Amino acid sequence: MKQLPHHKWMLHIILIMSAFLVLVPFLWMFSISISATSSAFQRFAFFIPSVFSLEGYAHVLHTTPFFLWLGNSVFVAILLTTGQVIIGVFAAYAFSNYQFKGSQLLFYFVLCTMMVPPQAIMLPTFLVVNELEWVNSFKGVIVPHLASGYAIFVLRQFFMQIPKDLVEAAVVDGAGHVKTLYHIYIRSSVSIVVGLFLILFVNNWNDYYWPLIILMDESKLTLPVAIIQFRSESFIEWVPTMAAATLTIIPVLILYMIGQRYFTEGFIQSGIK
Numbered sequence: 001m002k003q004l005p006h007h008k009w010m011l012h013i014i015l016i017m018s019a020f021l022v023l024v025p026f027l028w029m030f031s032i033s034i035s036a037t038s039s040a041f042q043r044f045a046f047f048i049p050s051v052f053s054l055e056g057y058a059h060v061l062h063t064t065p066f067f068l069w070l071g072n073s074v075f076v077a078i079l080l081t082t083g084q085v086i087i088g089v090f091a092a093y094a095f096s097n098y099q100f101k102g103s104q105l106l107f108y109f110v111l112c113t114m115m116v117p118p119q120a121i122m123l124p125t126f127l128v129v130n131e132l133e134w135v136n137s138f139k140g141v142i143v144p145h146l147a148s149g150y151a152i153f154v155l156r157q158f159f160m161q162i163p164k165d166l167v168e169a170a171v172v173d174g175a176g177h178v179k180t181l182y183h184i185y186i187r188s189s190v191s192i193v194v195g196l197f198l199i200l201f202v203n204n205w206n207d208y209y210w211p212l213i214i215l216m217d218e219s220k221l222t223l224p225v226a227i228i229q230f231r232s233e234s235f236i237e238w239v240p241t242m243a244a245a246t247l248t249i250i251p252v253l254i255l256y257m258i259g260q261r262y263f264t265e266g267f268i269q270s271g272i273k
Contacts, residue, residue, distance in 0.1 A: 026249075028047060029246060030047075030242070030246055032238055032239060033056050033239065033242040033243040033245070034049060034052055034054065035050075035051065035056075036051040036053040036239070037053075037056070039051050040238045040239050041238075056240045057243045059239075059243070060243050064244075069221055069222065070223060070247075072138075072221060072223075073223045073224075073251075076141055076211070076222055077201055077205040078201070080141075080142045080145060081197055081200045081201045081204050082197075084145070084146060084147070084204075085151060085193060087146060087147050087152075088147075088152045088155050088196070089185075089186065091110075091147075091155075092152055092154075092158075092159050093185060095110075095152070095156045095159075096156050107156070111153060114149040122209065125144050126213060129144060134214075137220075141214050141222075144210075145204075148200060150199075150200075155189070162185060167180060170183065197259075198255065198259050201252075201255065202256075205223075206224055207222075207224065208224045211224070211225050224248065227248070230244065
């Protein structure tokens with residue numbers, strides 16, 4: 001058997017340690033979620049609780065509308081992510097194919113939206129949403145963020161790499177803008193689009209501050225916001241909170257496992273990885 005060079009062993013050790021450090025918060029979260037409420041922080045060894053119990057999961061599933069919150073999160077995340085990808089595809093197609101007066105300036109403006117902290121524009125965005133009477137509605141959560149500068153930037157950079165000869169050949173064959181976009185650009189960038197969808201979905205799924213500001217009714221809460229239902233001003237129910245957090249990440253893990261191949265290929269093709 002061929003032995004790895006010394007520097008390769010060191011690299012593997014560093015990667016394993018880095019992966020472990022990333023996993024520590026998740027292991028701790030899961031460890032608390034399967035502990036008894038009376039001994040939430042008592043450990044037999046490392047992440048092994050002194051008393052195993054599923055009472056946290058029972059509390060979350062039986063005493064709260066968890067599946068309603070799950071449905072809200074799925075609805076908001078899928079609708080918002082789909083809208084961001086669709087708008088990103090059309091905008092990237094325009095930026096990569098047409099040079100018009102002010103196009104570069106407009107693209108730089110799109111890039112600037114990625115550099116502005118979301119918290120800096122929350123107040124003016126909320127005032128607009130309030131004026132439209134979209135507060136406490138899913139429209140107020142979804143519509144203001146349908147355009148993603150990140151999606152436009154990533155797709156535009158990839159579309160720029162597609163040979164113009166293919167586009168010209170499609171035009172000669174009589175293909176219009178829609179056919180050219182679908183057959184030349186979208187079909188050539190399936191991995192990019194799926195990888196981008198996963199990134200945006202995770203970001204929208206985990207969004208906390210904006211739904212917290214907009215949604216008021218308990219029946220309309222998304223999961224990241226609903227988790228605070230297990231906290232009061234003076235006390236946090238750690239076991240149900242960690243159980244709810246563990247259940248919250250399961251859909252994201254399933255989605256990632258389904259699209260892992262596209263996710264990796266998308267990063268390689270886009271030159272980000």
